[in-house]
Amino acid sequence: MRTPYYGADRVIGYLFFLPLLIVLLIFSFIPIAYSFFLSLYQIVLGLPRLGENFVGLANYEKLLEDPAALNSLEVTIIFVCFSTVLEVCVGLLMAVAINESFRGRGMVRAAILIPWALPTVVASQLWRFAFNDQYGIVNYVCFGPDIAHYKAWLADPFSALIAIMLADVWKTSSFAGLIILAGLQTIPDELYEAARVDGANAFQRFLFITLPLLKPSILLALIFRTMDAFRVFDLVFVMTQGGPADATNVLQFYGYKKLFDEGMVGIGSAVSVMVFILVLSVSIFYLNLVGTTLLKKKETLL
Amino acid sequence: MITRLPRLTSKLKRSLLTLLLLLAANSSIADEINFVMWKPDHPEVWDRILSDFERQTGVKVRVEIGPNSSTAAHALVSQKLKNADPDLDVFMMDVIWPSEFVSANWIESLYLFFPPQDQADFFPAAISACTIEGKIYGVPFETSGGLLFYRKDLLDKYGFGPPATWDQLVEEAEYIVSREQSHNPALRGYCGQFKQYEGLVCNMQEFLLGNRGKLFDDVERKSTIGFPANLHAVRYVRDKIIGKVASRGVLTYEEPESLHVFIQGHAVFLRDWPYAWEIANNPRESSIAGKVDIAVIPHFTAGDSASTLGGWQFALSTFSRKKTLAWQFIRYMTSPSVQKTFALETSQRPSRRSVYNDPEVLSGNPHFAQLREAFEKARPRPAIPLYPLYSSIQQRFYQAAIVYPDSSLEALAAEADREIDRLLKLMSEGKP
Numbered sequence: 001m002r003t004p005y006y007g008a009d010r011v012i013g014y015l016f017f018l019p020l021l022i023v024l025l026i027f028s029f030i031p032i033a034y035s036f037f038l039s040l041y042q043i044v045l046g047l048p049r050l051g052e053n054f055v056g057l058a059n060y061e062k063l064l065e066d067p068a069a070l071n072s073l074e075v076t077i078i079f080v081c082f083s084t085v086l087e088v089c090v091g092l093l094m095a096v097a098i099n100e101s102f103r104g105r106g107m108v109r110a111a112i113l114i115p116w117a118l119p120t121v122v123a124s125q126l127w128r129f130a131f132n133d134q135y136g137i138v139n140y141v142c143f144g145p146d147i148a149h150y151k152a153w154l155a156d157p158f159s160a161l162i163a164i165m166l167a168d169v170w171k172t173s174s175f176a177g178l179i180i181l182a183g184l185q186t187i188p189d190e191l192y193e194a195a196r197v198d199g200a201n202a203f204q205r206f207l208f209i210t211l212p213l214l215k216p217s218i219l220l221a222l223i224f225r226t227m228d229a230f231r232v233f234d235l236v237f238v239m240t241q242g243g244p245a246d247a248t249n250v251l252q253f254y255g256y257k258k259l260f261d262e263g264m265v266g267i268g269s270a271v272s273v274m275v276f277i278l279v280l281s282v283s284i285f286y287l288n289l290v291g292t293t294l295l296k297k298k299e300t301l302l
Numbered sequence: 303m304i305t306r307l308p309r310l311t312s313k314l315k316r317s318l319l320t321l322l323l324l325l326a327a328n329s330s331i332a333d334e335i336n337f338v339m340w341k342p343d344h345p346e347v348w349d350r351i352l353s354d355f356e357r358q359t360g361v362k363v364r365v366e367i368g369p370n371s372s373t374a375a376h377a378l379v380s381q382k383l384k385n386a387d388p389d390l391d392v393f394m395m396d397v398i399w400p401s402e403f404v405s406a407n408w409i410e411s412l413y414l415f416f417p418p419q420d421q422a423d424f425f426p427a428a429i430s431a432c433t434i435e436g437k438i439y440g441v442p443f444e445t446s447g448g449l450l451f452y453r454k455d456l457l458d459k460y461g462f463g464p465p466a467t468w469d470q471l472v473e474e475a476e477y478i479v480s481r482e483q484s485h486n487p488a489l490r491g492y493c494g495q496f497k498q499y500e501g502l503v504c505n506m507q508e509f510l511l512g513n514r515g516k517l518f519d520d521v522e523r524k525s526t527i528g529f530p531a532n533l534h535a536v537r538y539v540r541d542k543i544i545g546k547v548a549s550r551g552v553l554t555y556e557e558p559e560s561l562h563v564f565i566q567g568h569a570v571f572l573r574d575w576p577y578a579w580e581i582a583n584n585p586r587e588s589s590i591a592g593k594v595d596i597a598v599i600p601h602f603t604a605g606d607s608a609s610t611l612g613g614w615q616f617a618l619s620t621f622s623r624k625k626t627l628a629w630q631f632i633r634y635m636t637s638p639s640v641q642k643t644f645a646l647e648t649s650q651r652p653s654r655r656s657v658y659n660d661p662e663v664l665s666g667n668p669h670f671a672q673l674r675e676a677f678e679k680a681r682p683r684p685a686i687p688l689y690p691l692y693s694s695i696q697q698r699f700y701q702a703a704i705v706y707p708d709s710s711l712e713a714l715a716a717e718a719d720r721e722i723d724r725l726l727k728l729m730s731e732g733k734p
Binding site: 044045046047048049050067068133134146147148152154155156157240241242243244245246247257260261262263264 | 373377380384402405406407483487488497498499549550551552553554562563566568687688689690691694698701702705706717728729731
């Protein structure tokens, strides 16, 4: 039960709340509101004489009719689906592995965190080199020193998208792993002991104890990863610039080019707002899911 | 208290007065102009030339160094112009900017200062890139264009000369690669820049215009990508170049990657800009130093060679308060003698054709003879105010056409034409 605050407590409460409010206002609400405001105007930087005309939702209509924008939406959704699912799976394996006690666990834990700690731009350069058609390590692993058979991975629409996903999985699985590890450590050992007494083998213990109890942390990892994946930009910027033939032209990169290269401020802002709405609805969906599972858990405990 | 106030004010007044005087003195240095350029490769040469100018004219030049990338420099300069900054007098302008800057009324027409008879010594393509609706808006300072670099040793070995047509290039490349492959398995015939970016537009334009193609109808103000001659050239690139004489990797190459392949000895031919000459012939960076030569870009049997024009020009801001002084500076920097100094001491490619005939310049830079021939045949990219957007549409078309071997070129080109015509309509609304 929440107890209502009175008098000085109330003031102190607001004081504690104030810094967060200011930060959110300056760095989230105002930019989002401003983007939305801009997205209702036709503003072209290269044509200052055109002025700034209010056009209502015309920019959004244009987006929905632009095959390049729709392609970007499709690419983004494919990217989000495959990379987040893979990331959570790999993260789960990592978490289960580093939760066990074995010699050198500290080392392994640190090693797993390295990709996540690297700045994305650095990691993207690294992967761009790895997939290079002349000296890339991926080609060396596949074909050895026989350069004549080397493949240009980033020149093929299909393999380029896969390459970006792999780079993202490599980079962020450890983040999902960390969240799931936190969940793993809250599972009491007694449950496993009880299961062992009942004759459950390791796989059964994982399937019937670990996995159900991890559901909230897995969902949490999914939320974070999905929201992040929708906003993927740096990987594409460094590795492919949206190519080949728009195969990796994700929404954020499409919007960036519209705004900064082409000077279409209105349409570029409309793309940002669309991405915001997408991320927001996905997180509301997830939060509802988590909310209900958490509630159920509480009910069963009661 | 009250008695102290006047004292304070007078002190304040005095300091204010000094400040004002200082400011006035500063702005009354009528003989000072502000110039924005990129970071020079040879700052000591620039310093000397600038101080020569200052000594001769008494005009002081304040140099502001902007970013090196053309896109970033564009952002800086257009920001200043948008704000009508009076402290920008002269700046370096890329060949693709004039149309936009003129349509925004940001740069001054130079027709009074720079009449047609004075323009004759400059490369026609560079002059045409600076000419919008019949008026001249810039003075070319450095000219550049697409070139064909080739392995002279390999062509000589098999008795070939530099190819004049694309068919010859393909034939020579295939023959040489088939003979050399046993001891150089990584060798490919051709290398260029086909990634989805501005360089793709430059490379493809050379194929299209080299087939008597036409991108844009200036009279009707219409996009003409769908012309059969254009599509023939695009199909040629898709069927004969990408994945054939060139590896599919060129679809991911910008200039550095393609040059890297060439200087590793992994390509017979390379399409690149003049800067590649110094690097390809530098033994510390290149495994083929001294084995490289330059030719003009090949063409199709029906057409003529059409190198894509690049380079930098001087432009004069509309908001400058010192236009006459600024012009003095521009005239000095583009004079034959200064152009010659730059050519001799920095190997910069002059914009004046006469400098290429100078025996002193030629003996220091023997490859200038070929450069001149290529730049004479250079063709600018279409002058369209919203160039970046125009370029994006083209990039999308070219990549879709050459990445997917079974795409319908006609349908893709029709879509690109439609998009560009919509863009033109938007631009005509933006006119006064």
